[in-house]
Amino acid sequence: MQKKMLRVVTMVLIMLMTASLFTACANNDETYVRGGEPVNEVLIGMIGPLTGGVSQFGQAVQRGVNLYIDQHNARGGLQINIVTHDDEGQAAAAAIGFDRLLDQGVTAIIGGVTSGPTRAIVPLAFEANMPMITGTATHFNVTVSEDGQVFTNMFRACFIDPFQGQRMAEFADSILGARTAAVLYSNEIDYSIGLMEAFIARANQLGIEIVEVQRFADDALDFRSQLSIIAGSSPDVLFVPAYYRHVGLIGPQSVEVGLPGTTFLGADGWATITDFMADSGSIEGAYFLTGFSAEADDPLVQQFIAAYRARHGEIPNMFAAQAYDAAKILIAAIEATIANTDYVPGSDQFRTALIANMATTNIYGVTGHISFDEFNNPIKSAIILQVKNGQELFWGYFPVE
Numbered sequence: 001m002q003k004k005m006l007r008v009v010t011m012v013l014i015m016l017m018t019a020s021l022f023t024a025c026a027n028n029d030e031t032y033v034r035g036g037e038p039v040n041e042v043l044i045g046m047i048g049p050l051t052g053g054v055s056q057f058g059q060a061v062q063r064g065v066n067l068y069i070d071q072h073n074a075r076g077g078l079q080i081n082i083v084t085h086d087d088e089g090q091a092a093a094a095a096i097g098f099d100r101l102l103d104q105g106v107t108a109i110i111g112g113v114t115s116g117p118t119r120a121i122v123p124l125a126f127e128a129n130m131p132m133i134t135g136t137a138t139h140f141n142v143t144v145s146e147d148g149q150v151f152t153n154m155f156r157a158c159f160i161d162p163f164q165g166q167r168m169a170e171f172a173d174s175i176l177g178a179r180t181a182a183v184l185y186s187n188e189i190d191y192s193i194g195l196m197e198a199f200i201a202r203a204n205q206l207g208i209e210i211v212e213v214q215r216f217a218d219d220a221l222d223f224r225s226q227l228s229i230i231a232g233s234s235p236d237v238l239f240v241p242a243y244y245r246h247v248g249l250i251g252p253q254s255v256e257v258g259l260p261g262t263t264f265l266g267a268d269g270w271a272t273i274t275d276f277m278a279d280s281g282s283i284e285g286a287y288f289l290t291g292f293s294a295e296a297d298d299p300l301v302q303q304f305i306a307a308y309r310a311r312h313g314e315i316p317n318m319f320a321a322q323a324y325d326a327a328k329i330l331i332a333a334i335e336a337t338i339a340n341t342d343y344v345p346g347s348d349q350f351r352t353a354l355i356a357n358m359a360t361t362n363i364y365g366v367t368g369h370i371s372f373d374e375f376n377n378p379i380k381s382a383i384i385l386q387v388k389n390g391q392e393l394f395w396g397y398f399p400v401e
Helices: 002-028 055-074 091-103 115-127 161-174 190-206 224-233 244-257 299-312 318-340 348-359
Strands: 032-034 037-039 041-048 079-086 132-134 154-156 180-186 209-216 237-239 263-266 287-290 363-365 368-372 382-388 391-398
Touching: 041 055, 041 091, 041 318, 055 079, 055 299, 055 318, 079 091, 091 115, 115 132, 115 154, 115 190, 132 318, 161 190, 161 237, 161 263, 161 287, 161 382, 161 391, 180 190, 180 224, 190 209, 190 237, 209 224, 224 244, 244 263, 299 318, 318 348, 318 363
Parallel strands: 041 079, 132 154, 180 209, 180 237, 237 263, 263 287
Antiparallel strands: 032 037, 287 382, 363 368, 382 391
8 A cells, every 4th residue: 555655656746747847848948039030048248357356246246146147047938148257357358358248249248346347348338339237336437427428328236436435424424423534545446436535525514524534555455654644633433445355454454553442434345344354353343334234134135145055155245146136137127128129139229128128127136126317326225234243244224214
């Protein structure tokens, strides 16, 4: 009797597996006919620093993008293929990568990752009518030229530098009650310059006195001279709009020079700073703005974290999350364009329609609800994290909701 039951259960399982296989095949066989040719896949490109000084950002972005693409493709139907170019964090390499992707016939591009290389390729992409979206490049002129022209083809899933700088000045004023502030920034990095300018402008409006502004080169390793000068002014807060590799050195060196009672403030370039530092005690209590928190009580966030951790053995950071959302936005627009036009992917007509569909984005991602303003910048909430006991902990939303 037990053997007979076992055979019945086995047959049922085989039938279910077979039905599932046929369903999957049916979904994967879904095609669209364009120009007399069947279309069931679309090629896109990605540009980012997989090696070099900011490779930690690029690798996280690549992981986030690939995770969403794999999840999308696993559902069947239209398949997304991706080809990636390593720009090493350099503008010249990014431009070369753009030309190569263009030659390969990609329909759209995710990238770049940091602001400098992204700004180098945006004018090229605009001229070529290439749809692009970045999950992490925050400089204002990524989507708008210096003379005010909107790059209609370029979108982003992250905050812009002015937004971050302004919000951190407001946080210093309304939450920390700061009356004096100093700034330490890189005069060779667009990201750092944009944040510095926005922070100072907003601080001045709020009546916060800027007592010291110091700068450093991108390849700097010793910040003691600048920090000693800042220490002499005893600011309430020190805004450091820099990447984790700089902050990881600035923190310990600030202790060496005796920076007294000053609260560090940062922006999204600080993400993963506690992973980078052997001891983050030198920046204990620091606050920085970001676009993602793994502590958010949201099913989409928790499902994303579970899938990412299963694949990579770690919790995703902001760069992976924003890249995941960038891929989601782009692929949703590609599907809408495929479904509602007769254009061939990769053609100029398809790209024009794709850009229009991206502009009407209205989705929920793992970094929140996302739509775009007239400059193709996302409209969404900001998150403040605080460094406590070696961890980057969720402080809350700002402005306070």
